[in-house]
Amino acid sequence: MAEQEGVIKFQLQYQQQTALTAEDVAELNSWRTIMLQLGMLGQTPTRYDNYGFGNISQRYGSGNQFIISGSQTGGIANMTAADYALVTQCQPAQNRIVALGQTKPSSEAMTHGQLYQLNADIHFIIHAHCPAIWQQAAALGLAQTQAQVPYGTVAMTEEVARLFAQTAVLQQGIFTMAGHEDGVVAFGATAAAAAGRLIRCYASALKRGGRPN
Structure with missing residues (x-):
């Protein structure tokens, strides 16, 4: 049985309050709309038992704080x-997230946070769900986390760190x-860079016979 989507596995210290403005999320929202149209994130009865899937984030300010789509907002x-x-x-080492807002952060927030900490030039991250890319990962020469490592866990943050140390993932994005x-997962210094990498890989995967979203 496939692992259920959207389950928060980290310790969450969450304060419900107004934390963000429309201006803060304007760029995120524009790119999220494109990802939604591409089927890279969303919610549909025909995929993942109708749980929301995929998430998107952006570095906030000059440190490692970030804005991320809320848990189960795919629909x-x-x-x-x-x-x-x-x-x-x-x-990550304490399996702990501290967050503010009117919704809890995505279950993948720990992985996003690790990426922002690994490289200061990363400002935008898309965690998409794309069967074509996923199935063609080896043929496309993409770095892959190990199959036994579950999403949203400390083990996943350690695995991402391993990819940064042992593969060309930083250059590939x-x-x-x-x-x-x-x-x-696609990332970059800008939203356009991260989304562009994802879309180019999607096109290459489809060319190789990958299944469309």
């Missing part, structure tokens, strides 16, 4: 600032999660 067509959370602390069905 929302037009998100507002209330549908995002602000992660103020991410402590994209990797797949072998143990998380269809899971693909």
